[in-house]
Amino acid sequence: MLDQVSRSVPDRLMKIASTLAALLVLLVFLHLTTGLLMSGLERLSWSFIRLEPLHSGRQGGISFVLMATGAVLAICLLISVPVSFGCALWIQDRSRSQVSRGRKWLQRCLDLLAGLPSIVFGLFGMTLFCHQLRMGYSILAGGLTLACMILPLQVRLASDALERVPDEYLRGAAALGLSRVRTLWHIVLPTALPGLMAGLLLSLGRAASETAALLFTSGYVTRRPTSLLDSGRTLPVHIYDLAMNIPGGEASASASAVVLMACLLVINVAAMHLAGRWRQTVSGE
């Protein structure tokens, strides 16, 4: 019915309006990406990635920044992945057997965390980790803050992945008298792994693009980080600092932004690919 060509005037007007709206959004998107690429590609080269930052980032590259980013993200995932996987397992146990009050309560808590702005996590992390637990502005404090922030997203993605494991598999495992650990290891994990990985990548992308929560937790310096208690700025913080506080830093900011966007694009494409392939295998069974 909706494909059939309608000749009424209001319908044509709506078609024109919606097409124009879509075109406008597309143009702005192209303006954003090409603008970024044009100003970023001048500075971008292999040495930009490899060299250390000089003159607050105006010259040189971003190697130390990339190291700090990697360290913060690693700590973040190291903490948040086990916790979120545990929560997802617990949620799945509950939802398959009965409607539980505990599950609703956990969901409330996670919704609450998901609704908080990232700057509030930053404020929280700065006061708790940096000041009260005396970690100072450090990679460790930044990673912990980030872990708190992406926890709700990770729990949701992980429990979505576990939920799609077909019921027959679990019933089969129960009929064979497999223990819970064996069921998890031999049945649930192999089936859900691509979905879990896709969720992991999506949350990694979210963590990698975060700025506000890290501004005053992982710190600002551009030195080479040597320990987890060293301060180190991540790529988004580097972009922010170059654009706002360093006169003449725009070219480096754009180049760093191109690097960040390229990383995110790779992560997202990988996640989509995994999710797509996994949907095929699960539904194809």
Add this chain to the structure above:
Amino acid sequence: MSLWLPDRWLTTGSRICVVIASGLAILMIGFILIEALPALRQSGLSRLVGDAAWLASAGRFGVTPLLAASLAVTAGALVIAVPLGVLSALFLEVYAPAMIATGYHRMLELLAGVPSVVTGLWGLSEVVPWINRMQPPGQSLLAGCMVLALMILPVIALTSAMAVRRVIYEQRATALALGMRRDTFLVRIVLPLARRGILSGVVLAFVRAIGETMAVVMVCGNTVQIPSSLFSPVRTLTANIALEMGEASGFHRSALFLTALLLMVVIAATLLMPEDQSASPGGRHA
């Protein structure tokens, strides 16, 4: 049920994770409340709301201009993004040929994934100079609205598209049986029935916009004042926290926690609103 030891470890382990996650939520709320309490107790609500200036060095902590700026920027962004988002959803689900719709959908997903600091960078280097040519200084409420609108548009468009698609799927046969024109079907049936889904997208967009920090810090100018026009520079609640939390201590830090609390109250009030509407299913005339 099982008494095998690793099974019990698994159960205990996942329980511990749940305790950590829910404990974190309680910890955050408690922490923010406790940290905000000294400011609330010492200065009282009237001074916080009544004072028209936030000037930490002079000991003045009036939240009104910050809150006004936050609400103004968010409202402006919604005014731009809601019509564009809903029209984009109609384009996706109704008017675009299949191939173009797929591409447009992909583009919206990419746009949703652009980090806020990158959107802010674009705003700073493209939007601000453009506004500056119309009326200096360029860093303004309007710039904030435009940048935020770009960030929340994919949220609104993708959520609305999902709602619209479901309603079309459910009601197509009815419309066909009645011999409805396409525009009548869309305006009279699809949009009213999809209203709840669209509204939930708008609520999500509101929460995202009022909590957004980096893009707003970069393009809004950060002058503490109640906005008098679209071109006046403003400082939002979130921007204020980001700008001052580095050197804040004592009462000043407590006041910042109070603004975070205020932000949370606004967000909680927004999130609870649609639940009230779902309690009374009005406007369903299908």
